Amino acid sequence: MGLQGPKTAKWFERGKSALVDGVSSNYRYWGDDDTLVIDRGDGAHVYDMDGNRYIDYQLGFGPIILGHGDAAVAAAVAEAAADGVTFAMTTAREIEAAEAFCDAVPWVEGLRFTNTGTEATMHAIRLARAHTGRELIVKFEGAYHGAHDYVLFSVSGAPVDSLGSRRSPVPLQDSSGIPEAIRSLIRVVPFNDLEAMEQLFRREGHLIAAMIVEPMLGNFMGVMPEDGYLEGLRRICDEHGSVLIFDEVKTGFRMGLGGASEAFGVVPDLGTFAKSMGNGFPVAAIAGRNEIIQDWAAGGVLQAGTYSGNGIGVAAAKATIDILATGEPYAAIEKTGTTLMSGIEGILAEEGVPGHIVGHWSMFGISFSEEAPRQYRDYANVDEDLYGRVILGMIGRGVLPVDDSSEPWFISAAHSAEDVALTLEAFGDSLQDAKK
Template structure:
């Protein structure tokens, strides 16, 4: 669903009604508006770890602001990130986000830093430390070396750029403890997981209290919208004259109105929308597992968290980190699988690094149709 940007699906009646009404009242004013305050109040009341918010347009922009804020707040330079985690396409963190041959990755205790694009000078990422994810010992080792110089440790709640890879039990909680121990800010990037895994995202699901958090994708209900949030003490750094964050289209009026519609719709009737996408996602994952088990010629593992799931063609029982993905997941076989599904009217992105998501307008009939098509495709595949 548009890489996670459409929890209400395509052209939801409330979305169409809102855009049609509000566009006649002005597309953009580049100044603070009442709807900005209304949305901020909803978010602060919903998210216990967020005292104040600041709006941006994309997850990349929000992350850039968060990194600058972390450096300004702590007076430190280093950023600790994890292999396979994507935090936007800015120069400082666009490293080790794509799957590479395992022989290029270096030792797990000392990953080789690999820029994912031409045009990124080494100076941009020299203070970015890359660590193996889901490995407590690797994190403790990295913090012992770099923790006192780290402005923040940034992580996704669920690794979402290598399919769907959940955190091991207690891993994120230990990460949060280590951040507090070394004085680094704990930065939870909820661009993908926010307003998807639960109303409070991965923070709610795993019992976390991040110092800084960013959201995007689903937040805008289909229009560009992102957010930086966090503790009041940290967010105070964004006051005028301290850590600067500009943008003509930040807090865009139409996008804020859709954000408000998305939140009100998903939260109505005791968060029924979030319960709905969770149930549908879990049912879809269960059906895919059933189909895969019935056709055991192909090694298949289905991994998911609530509304998110992905199909891995692998002989491993579980994919737990970036190196597992690079080594054991057959991406070309998944591509063949996805393209064959398209021929049957079912869309799955052909990149194994991505994942599928449910929306409130999906139905049990959609799940059944998808399962039937998958069964046919697995029979046809060599």
């Protein structure tokens, strides 16, 4: 049984004749019968072409922190659009947005805007390589840092049984078309395993330019770092002169105004931000400490982009950050997130289904497993079929998380107590059906 109603199916067929697979990203294709076509979003809800309403926990893979179509952000963007948006010169809006960013994330001494998280991580890696004069990059199994070649290894979705041993993990290319030479420049390590990281740095620390880490695994259920883990990564980078990059594309402006560095009390050298800083508009940033980012100023390290700092993105960022800085959205998200997390946990216990909620009130995952996952390798013990059946049941009942459990649920300030109640009811009913 597919998810498409008659009008949605018609639009999808039409879409396929012009858009490959009817989508603009591989990650949006759910199969020919299940890929939805969306008409519009409003607050915490989205509507497909048949007018079906869904309570949205995908939130565009995370960015929609205030809710779809937030009026204040839309007004700021409309005003910017009317003034012209791309000048090949700096604008006052761009400066105001950068100031708001630096006020919100106090460890940041400066930044450059770009449009996507992919660009941000690509530039951060180039900076780190230039700054250290080294070429190796370390990333974590199950982490995703965008679609460019440097980091598309052992990302979430990779077959766990092909990751190699814990002591010498195999970097698995996630796509054809990535040169073998790039693979020789990447090292992958399981998350929450400090010993494995120490071993790697003992062997090759003098060659490692940067360690790039999602401080909580935003692309694997929202798995949290264990106590002292991020501090350990910080120490290892310091001992070996490597740059610590926090990829805060998902956590930034979501775990709180100061992002993961504030939430966990660990400061990186560089940070990459996108998603929640613009409530869905394309805006991103590479931010950091002067000692490193000033390498751009000398002109020796290139950062560029025709649309970097464009009026739409920076107007959205300034308006979004201003609203987030009031603290009100986080209070609402915390209430919704904690109620959902404990409600789902209660239902799992009632139904006698082994499972765990992992993550943070702003984004969390549901793992149908005996033990809570600590790293991507633990995906092998997750009952993904059960999760898939439950989510299909929920979508049929008007609730829309992503259909695979590696992607967390995202919470917005627009989710209401009624949305939460309907979601818990749909979860309970769908779990009962799925158990049968």
